[in-house]
Amino acid sequence: MAASESMYIEHFSEESRPLDYYLKKMNGYTASKKAFGMSQDDIIGEMKKSNLRGRGGAGFPTGTKWGFIPKQSTKPKYLVCNADESEPGTFKDRDLMRYTPHLLIEGMVIGGFAIGAHAGYIYIRGEYTREAILLNQAIKEAYAKGYLGNNIQGSGFNFDLTVHRGAGAYICGEETGLLNSLEGKRGEPRVKPPFPAQAGAFGGPTIVNNVETLTAVPYIINRGGEWFAKLGKLEKSGGTRLFCVSGHVKKPGLVELPAGSVTLRQLIYDHCGGILNDRKLKAVIPGGSSAPVLTPDEIDVIVDIEPMMKIGTMLGSAGIMVVSEDYCVVRLIQRITKFYAHESCGQCTPCREGCKWMEDILERIEDGHGREQDLALLLDISDNINGKTLCALGDAAAGPVISFVKKFRTEFESHIRGGKCPNA
């Protein structure tokens, strides 16, 4: 990818953080100035043209989402940035916030202007303590120079931005769980409808966007939605995106590439150096731990939203975790299920009871106390959770279990019949 195509990676260093750098080297705060001269409909039009898909995991077209906000509202509207980044395997928003915070700030100013919100919140996961401090410093810089606050750049538009720290709960990455947490409550997801665009934060129409999604906005406004759409190689997916590759690769880390431009195989072997210690690939978890697992013969899929859905998994947050023959997959899915059971908010029956049940069964199997009927039982429990819960955490727990049991059945069976983990 040419440097001119890079929106992010080339700026990922300590030097890029200050406002000065943003102004001089990244056309800082010119996009918002341009946006103030556009109508709300025009801005949303550009966003739609750009084919920007939500980068948090759901992949919903951002322009369409912004269009859901009603023009008139008796309650104040809000723009909320989902910086909760807790999906295992995902680590892109952290770098965006600590290296290019002004991209996010400016993206929110434009977003706020487009939907008519005068207050924005950045809900940042509590563990990103240092990143929150850096964000606040950048916000202070922006306020001082009139890029935030009242009458931004003489436009007459007022926008206030507040960093709100979470406190350790994956479920607060779910947009309505996040809104409840913002309001000072337990981060429990809400029944939908009403959707946040109708009644979100503090009862007002609200848009919740991922960090990476919002950082694309200044680029889209400055260079046009069409430019952004053309960057992406697939019809419905615009721009470049950050892929998070981790696990058993020689060069783990962030890779920025045009959307839809690369297969999993290319990503792992060409961009990340191939498998650690030149071992054999065993499995790839392609979209954060919520994505069903892929086997080595499935990695020629293009890493983008629609192609991944077609083969029964998802791109999600683009958190790609590579597993070589050096780790037991049964142990892996046990640990993943333990994560979901731990993070379940506990509201709805299938997730609260079912995730823990699956965790217990998988632990027994990994410890060598599995029974023949456990695999059918696991598949049945997952089926009873999948699609039956109040929010997507249930699906995120069930999908991987189903995929691991089906695709690595022999490994489970050897645990059960052998009475122990053959990899231990």
Add this chain to the structure above:
Amino acid sequence: MTKKILSQKFYDEMDQLVPRYPTRVALLLPALHVAQAETGWLPPEVMEEVASYIGIHPAQVKEVASFYTMYNLKPVGKYHLKICTNVACCLRGAEALVEHCERKLGIVCGETTRDKKFTVMEEECLGACGTAPAMMLNDDYHENLDVQKLDGLLNGLE
């Protein structure tokens, strides 16, 4: 009138935040962070004081504080280690780090050493998968760890 435990700094810092939210209840998560930064953990008396400041029932504070893992409802040691044992970190050897800590400090995950110096816990994904294995030591991330680095780090802590 119960004696106040939190300092004036808490009240000043919170008062600064009041205009940023349309409701008082929204101050709860920030308030618990600020209070915990002062007192290290959240005993019932501190939660009552936070409840009183915001103007809500103490049960409302408890229900929120107990939902989130970062709010300590039990005392923690001077050095609070949270070692990620989620997917990417496990793939890169996090389990060995946990074992090493437990052996070196003589405690099991979740416990605090008798001299109240170290608390060790397993943690979920910290968002540092590219530099796994990673852990939090109080507010800071330590990444690209291995047993030697961790050992050196622990030895260097007063």
Add this chain to the structure above:
Amino acid sequence: MPKCLIDGREVEFAPGTNLIEVARKAGIEIPYFCYHPGLTIVAQCRMCAVEIEKMPKLQTACSTVATEGMVVKTRSDRAVQNQKSIMEFLLINHPLDCPICDKSGECDLQDFSFKYGDAYSRYTEERRTYLDLDMGPVIKKNMNRCIHCTRCIRFGTEVANIHEMVAVERGNNTEITTVDGRPLETDYAGNYADVCPTGSLTLKDFRFRKRVWYLKKTPTVCEGCSRGCNMEIHQEANTIYRCLPRENMEINKYWLCDEGRFNFHYVNDPERVLDPKAGGNVTNWEDAIQAAKTALEGRKLTVLVGSDLTQEEATLIQELLPKVFPGAGLFHFGTPAITSASEDAPADKILKRKSKTANLHGLEKLKIHGLKTPIATEAVLVIRGGRAVLPDMKSIKTVVGIGVFTNTQSGNFAAVLPGLTFAEKNGTIVNFEGREQKLKRAILPLGQSKPLSETLMMWMNRKKAEHTSAMETTGAEAR
């Protein structure tokens, strides 16, 4: 009115109605736990999920509003499978306490498990258990039985206006509790047991006292204040075991305050005078009445009428008073400091009223006025039910009581003629809105207590057959 199709049946519905209620109107039961028509909808238990045409996933009926032409299947294969799986999930940690649980016989978990669940569980892991914290004198908590429907939490915050019942921790470890074992503060704590679909929250007052299938239920009205909440008396063999609220959307919706709920205890109180007394000693009716007449003869008399009496009783007294006690003043009493209906007002923002008797407004409608000044006469005839607070009568030389008294209250009375409590009689009472409601007899008169009409007839030496109030009935009806 718009129409939809539920299990093939066409149902008309009012716009905005959720599918559970629409189905209910069509006589179709959709099982649920977390839903409650008096509380906000949370769609958490997932038990009410139904199949709706054109929607790929099952939808919770509680959170889905019916629309014109909607086609709903409540017993499709997928819906039935979901019901079975939810029941299985709920029962994996639920203890098999039915044989020792008060809720047995009126338990949603039991009923829906029987109708919609499987007869077995596949769970072989260790069960989750909790330590129980005490919650105070009203509610007994058993957290192991809880199915996390959160109705109790919502009742507290939405109806009782107190954020005392909360969920702590999260996920499978979620515990519903008060903070640090604090007792419940609300005056409406009894409702926590009503909303709980299992035996997790039960009334300490009722604990282990009676299996619910033995209880006979009588719909009546609470006499605790001038609101007149609708209520049910549950009794067996003439002993009242508990009172529960009865739904009335215009007066008390689904709720009852604790004062009203536990008021009934005085009916079976061993201290209650159930035999006629003269000069402090038990005697027969003739002698007691004679003693009463003698005590009051020739004296200046004040007649005090409790505002806990019914319209029929008060009317009778009004009619007979000039004949039996010409010149006597007639006043009502009931709540200290509330001497007239105009002084009655709400006592809280929920249900309670300042007047602690049910028929204050009824008596004033009959133009009976409240006692405003200290009693000036040397003799008093006091007629009351069990609620009206007796004024200070220490300086009164002669007191005769008709109605409900304890031994202590009537210790120095010249005569006591025992009468009926609200649970033992039919009658009309008028609430603060002017609404007439009916008390209904739930138990037969205890001991030798008699209806007021009978007592007054005996006093006037008239045979019962000549003047029987239409509202007084024989014991046959109570059976």
